[in-house]
Amino acid sequence: MENIEPFSDSSVKNSMRAYKYRIYPNTEQKALIAKHFGCSRHIYNWALSEKDKHYKETGKSLSKRQLQDSMAEKRTDKEWLTEVNSQSLLASLAHLDIAFSNFFQGRTKFPKFKSKYSGWQAFQSPQHVTVDFEQNNINLPKLKGIKAKLHRPFTGKVKTVTVKRCPSGKYYASVLVDNGVVNPVPATIEPENTIGIDVGLTEFLIDSEGNKTKNPRILKSSLERLGAEQKKFARNKKGSGNRAKQKRKVSKIHEIVANRRHDFIHQVTAKLAVKNHATTIAVENLNIKGMIRNRKLSRAIQEASWGMFLRVLDYKCRWNGKNIIQIGRFQPSSKLCNCCGYKAESMALSIREWDCPVCKSHNDRDINAAHCYTLSA
Template identity: 40%
Template sequence: MWKSYRYRFYPTPEQESLLRRTLGCVRLVYNKALHERTQAWYERQERVGYAQTSSMLTDWKKQEELNFLNEVSCVPLQQGLRHLQTAFTNFFAGRTKYPNFKKKHQGGSAEFTKSAFKFKDKQIYLAKCTEPLPIRWSRQIPESCEPSTVTVRLHPSGRWHISIRFDDPTIKPLPVTDKAIGIDLGISSLVITSDGDKVSNPKHFNKHYRRLRRASKSLSRKQKGSKNRGKARIKVARIHAQITDSRKDHLHKLTTQLVRENQTIVVENLAVKNMVKNPKLSQAISDVSWGEITRQLAYKCRWHGRNYIEIDRWFPSSKRCSNCGYVAEKMPLNVREWDCPDCGTHHDRDINASK
């Protein structure tokens, strides 16, 4: 079973200089390849693939003004071109929008395959680096596992992370239970189970809203290109990182508990992309991260031998009486409780939907 562990690390000044140059070169190669592919289509109606962009990279390295591309490892540059090819594949399949150009101040990442790093004595040595990365090992990689790829990422807040991917044969299914639950995802209550339990919405964004608003206002008043604007931008990015970290921590604990306690989990397949188009609910829906909850439940159930079932988004779970099956004609959002006109059962809207 493939897994990835993410760690925080604190590079030395020499390592940080090399890594920043590597990220800059990856971004440059990605953007130049995207420009060439876009231009080839609009000017000649010609599709350019990975093989052609790889040949272009070889030519770019020979140019005097781009000679600095030879100072970094070639593997992350090639991986950047492969990621661009994947982005176009997803675009032509209708799964994503057209690829965007990468921006400098949004951080960046560089992927190193097995030929560009060494894993020796439980330390990571990247290509062109003489010293191991000073990683904060919050958990150890299993003894029998060998990393296949490592990805170095710089966040807009200035934090460095490394993701180590490996095949873990030690994952075993959890003991079988006879418990099955249905889950309804909401805003006022984050998760409502068919058992009648409700998990309150922690509202991570609202907790940091005032700080974020002040920091964003301060950023907007700084002169573009100034050092003070750069400091203000990092301050805003750090607040966003705090929101993201607290949200992910809460969701991981919640989904892990659900998977451990239940053999079968049934969730509605929500169209989150369409739902966030509602301007009145978009911020609240984005904050609760329904898509992340279902993603975590799906792969954790796969890891631990649980059954994960998604029902159709058009199934009238809120309007359907869980006792007799009667389906109400209308059920607006302001109706939180209702009585079934057929059998007379009193329903909490969310608990009924989870059943």
């Protein structure tokens, strides 16, 4: 039982929900949005440089408050910083503070400088934002009446709005809303209402009831077209208009692949967390970072997006009052017979089905692993 632990803290009462909308700014709004991108990026890079320089000189770190005071003086010297929303600049300092917290806690690497040539650009407006569903627009400080496709209504208090421009040139607004809804209390863990799931490459998902979901291999089906467009992009002259157009074509293919992958994962997780009878789901604690070091399977593992699948499944289970628990990665599963408990000493990865020498039962490797997760829970 020491190998079992909750996937996340389900007791946390989180009433925040995020809604992503496509926005259609006009020419003037695009120019002002670009200024917000540039100024937010400039403040982030400046603050990162100041913190690094101050630490090398004194051995101490600059606090967020000290950076805010220095930024006020900086805005006086550089008038172009006053053309954008000051709260967006303060949000950049908050993001840098979070980046350093994640670094010191071992979750990420040391923060890097942001590039204006990066495909994704973003800025955040943490205050004085409104969403008008009647007029179908979003109002931000200094950016009023941005047309948006508000396809999903919501109720609650708008906390922040993050405006993003993706590599293909499309604009999106992510609206964070506090709707006051508290996650339901998780159901009691009962063996008869527990299923185990195992993920794979040929079959994306296998559960303990014998159901299998085929891996769509979305990236693999687009590699030929992507390779042709990337070859054209590599032959374009750097700095030319044709190269910029071709870059957007390549970005659109990547965007289509990502959107199809997100759609597939949301459909699969909805079936498990919403439509499934089970109230507890047992999954393996996968070492995905270690697995992608295998150069022969690296692309296939990353294409499967197991990490995204488990993350989405986790919050959907919390929203629906279900439990998701993870089983230790070193606990025997596929080599262990779920009927009699016999454990095979070794088994090649190519063996997908095997017969137990003790109870003579015929076991499917993946379904057997899912069964073992259920028994461990």
